[in-house]
Amino acid sequence: MREFxxxxxxxxPSTGNLTDDVVTNAREAATTAVFSRATPDGWIDVTxxxxxxxxxxxxxGLVxxxxEVGDRVALLSKTRYEWTLLDYAIWFAGAVTVPIYETSSAEQIGWILHDSGTRAVVAEGPDHLARVREARQAHDLPELQHVWSLQDNAVDVLTRLGADVSDEALEQRRTTAGPGDVATLIYTSGTTGRPKGCMLTHGNFMFELGVAVEELSDLFDTDEASTLLFLPLAHVFARIIQIGAVKSRARLGHSSDIKNLVADLGEFRPSFILAVPRVFEKVFNTASQRATADGRGKVFDRASDVAIAWSRALDGTKVxxxxxxxxxVFDKLVYGKLRQALGGSCAYAVSGGAPLGDRLGHFYRGIGLSVLEGYGLTETTAALTVNLPDAQKIGTVGRPIPGTSVRVGDDGELLFKGGQVFAGYWGNDAATHEAIDQDGWFHTGDVGEVDDEGFVRITGRKKEILVTAGGKNVAPAVLEDRLRAHALVDQCLVVGDGQPFIGALVTIDRETFPGWAEQHGKSGDVGGLLDDPDLVAAVxxxxxxxxxxxxxxxxxRKFTILPGEWTEDGGQLTPSLKLKRNVVVREARAEIEALYLG
Structure with missing residues (x-):
């Protein structure tokens, strides 16, 4: 199948913009709780x-x-209620939101503020303000006029500032933008090179959410629909769920600290969640490690095998x-406890950002949580394809959403058309023309295939395909996804371009290692056990x-265990936890060369 x-x-809609959802909700469902805010006194509903x-x-206050209309306003903060509040306030003022990951360095912040010509910044706290100040000193930022801080009551300050602006003046601003106008500039996380600003229009979001909310009605359109956001709202994946929740009136909450996530899930009790595959891997590996530490490792392993077998049987004639x-039996002993860790009411999860893997997909469906894997990029306003509750094929990323076409190029690259494809890169026509060809097809850079039912499978990155000395083309993602599924493995990099065989660099998970070490009678840290026979055997x-x-x-054929970690702070991972291959290859050049010595 070459095209579907x-x-x-x-x-x-051919008119209007994203603010219409807020106005419609207030008019038609004024007393409906559309948000729950975390406060020191517990969760409080917002109608x-x-x-x-x-x-x-x-x-x-912004006005x-x-x-002015079309001005860029940056948000630099963790995921919290005020992020969503400000996002819509920026749109009400007729401006454009520029999200920045709260973990971004001063250099990264400076580049985004400079490239976008941002007029104002709302930052979270002192640390973010310090980075903005550093960015102003290092970059020419003549457009930047205002910097507000949430911890210094930015919401109250802006509210008081705008007291004299009339409702009529704001309504004129609110209705200025149409579907073709830019709603947000989202800068790619930059696995290679400097981030580029993706221009996503109100129409891109209106198309994406108009289709997605209807297709995923089991998630969004129920009386108890609710979700807790814990991924960064600077990521298009979380942003699309935010807008979808507002559109559908699904109750939305925010969790800003991953350390409190389990407690927040238990109190909020979402009906669905979204996460990147690494989160699902961590949940599985942590549960496995705890079971082993408690002497129930064999029980968990058997329960896992049964869950996977049960899910696979669902795709056949009968179980x-x-x-x-x-x-x-295992539902009472094991699965129920895992579901309770997600709040106890979660029936669905949406996964994106990287391949989830066949085994994990079946495991989660087997314990009673259907993980609907989808596929998309920042440039496509998130989803191009998605598995649906009634049309799911685990191991794929689903079919194209309605109004979307996929084509497999002669070199295996996946190309797409649809109303969610972005307007281009901000101030970079050359990059835009490289991404969207003259026939209107967006080139994803990902390699994949489409089966005869239209389900899409991602097999690798076009630019990451390794070609061995023997001429064999190897997609590293398949091997890396499977390796990371092991409890002891944190990250891995498959190498071998131009080499006689495929090798790998592996880092050890710091959370699960102590339990493993105690179980095997080991002492010391990872660095002192790199050549330990038991650790080598486990990897x-x-x-x-x-x-x-x-x-x-x-x-x-060969691998090396590294003593360190690859982290976002270290510069090896993007904020969405994708590996920056070029950075790791550069930093680990000696270790890679050592794999092939002799």
Whole structure:
């Protein structure tokens, strides 16, 4: 199958903008709780009318401060209620939101503020303000006029500032933008080179959410629909869920500290969540490690195997009676506790940002949590494809959403068309023309395939394909995804371009290592046990399992365990936890060369 299209099943508005959802909610469902805010006194509901009132008040402050139509306003903060409030206030003022990851360095902040010509910044606290000051000193930022801080009551300051702006003046601002106008500039996280600003229009979001909310009605359109955001709202994946929740009136909460996530999930009790695959891997590995530490490792392993087998059987004619009985037993012993860790009410999860993997997909469905894997990029306003509750094929990223077409290029690259494809890169026509060809197809840079039912499978990155000395093309993502599924493995990099065989660099998970070390009678840190036979054997087991997914010529033949970690702070990972291959390859050049000596 070289091309597949899903017809559009509904009419997308040709007028208006994203602020219309807030106005409609306040008019039609004024007392409906559309948000829950975390406070020292617990979670407090915010009604549609209250949210509309707060958004208008803050938007008036932006207008009074001199923010004009089309001006860029940056948000530099963790995921929190005020992020969403300000996002909509910026749109009400007719301006454009520029999200910045709260972990960004002063250099990264400076580049984004300079490139976007940002007029104002709302930062979270003192640390962020310090980085903005450093960025101003290092970069020419003549457009930047205002910097507010949430910890210094930015919301109240803006509300007081806008007290004299009339409702009529704000309504004129609010209705200025149409579907073709830019709503946000989201800068790519930059696995290679400097980040580029993706221009996403109101129409891009209106198309994406108009389709997605209808297709995922089991998630968004129920009386108890709710979700807790804990991914960075600077990421398009979290942003699309935010806008979808507002559009559908699904109750939305925010969790800003991953350390409190389990407690927040238990109190909020979301009906669905979204996460990147690394989160699902961590949940599984942590549960496995704890079970092993408590002497229940074999029980957990058996429960895991049963969950996977049960899920696989669902795709057949029927689940065997014996398997159903085993599944029922483990549901009480194991699965229920895992569901409780997600709040106890979560039936669905949405996964994106990287491949989840067949095994984890079946495991989670087997314990009662359907993980709907999708695929998209910042340039495509998130989802191009998604698995649906009634149309799911685990191991794929689903079919194209309605109104979207996919084509497989002659070199295996996936190309897409649809109303969610961005307007281009900010101030960079050359990059835009490279991404969107003359026939209107967006080139994703990802390699994949489409089956005869239209389900898309991602097999690797076009620029990351390794070609061995023997001429064998190898997609590292398949091996890396499988390796990371092991509890002891934190990150890995598959190498071998131009070499006689495939090798790998592996880092050890600092959370699960102490439990493993205690179980095996080891003392000391990872750095002192790099050549320990038991640790090497454990990683070899993970490598052997990963190699089952590929041919002998593509298999990992040698690996090296590294003493350190690859982190966002260290510059090896993007904020969405993707590996910066070029950075790791540069930093680990000696270790890679050592793999092939002799």
């Amino acid at each position: 299209s899903t017809p559009l099943s509904l009419t997308i 549609a009318d209250q949210f509309h009132h707060e958004v208008c008040a803050v938007a008036k 009074a401060a001199g923010v 065997p009676l014996r398997l159903r009985a085993q599944h029922a 070899q087991g993970a490598v052997d399992e990963a190699n089952k997914a590929v041919s002998k010529a593509e298999a990992i």
